[in-house]
Amino acid sequence: MATVEAAAHILEQGGFDHYSTNAIAERAGVSIGSLYQYFPNKDAITRALIARETRLLVEAVAAVPQAADWQDAMTNLIRAAVDHQLRRPRLARLIDIEESRLGGLASDFDTGAAPTELLRPAVARAPLGRDDHLEEIIGDILIITRALTDAAGERPDIDRENLERRIRRAIFGYVTFSPVMDA
Known part of the structure; x- marks a missing residue:
């Protein structure tokens, strides 16, 4: 092994x-x-484990078939993220703790641009009304998805369909929200 x-x-x-x-x-x-x-040392092994799990997530998201409709595309991406989190929920939760202890993304695997690039085509098709903030919106979507999947990983019983529905509701509401113009 x-x-x-x-x-x-x-x-x-x-x-x-x-x-x-x-x-x-x-x-x-x-x-x-x-x-x-x-x-x-043990931290080097932990970093390698974080890198492996991050690669698996990025590969899963990259394998998601592109959909013409932005909502279908986002649903597919959310499903991939939830599947990854729930594949080994205890491991995912403990890795989150170690990643935090080691200072954020604690691996040598650079994922900075990968999730953004994977989300850009789907988000760009959404009715944003604020194209100049596309990178910020993509970053927020990643934060929302991670926060909700990580929080679900802390609970002992996880309802996959409910989790996907909650993430969709949060992201779709965020993306389609039309804020009042800044003062």
């Missing part, structure tokens, strides 16, 4: 109390010396 997947299993099954380089090496079937050849 690969070291990063071994780390994922340790986190899922035992939480932080059992998450150590010794436990990860044992689970991966490698010596602790071999583990340290590739990962200088």
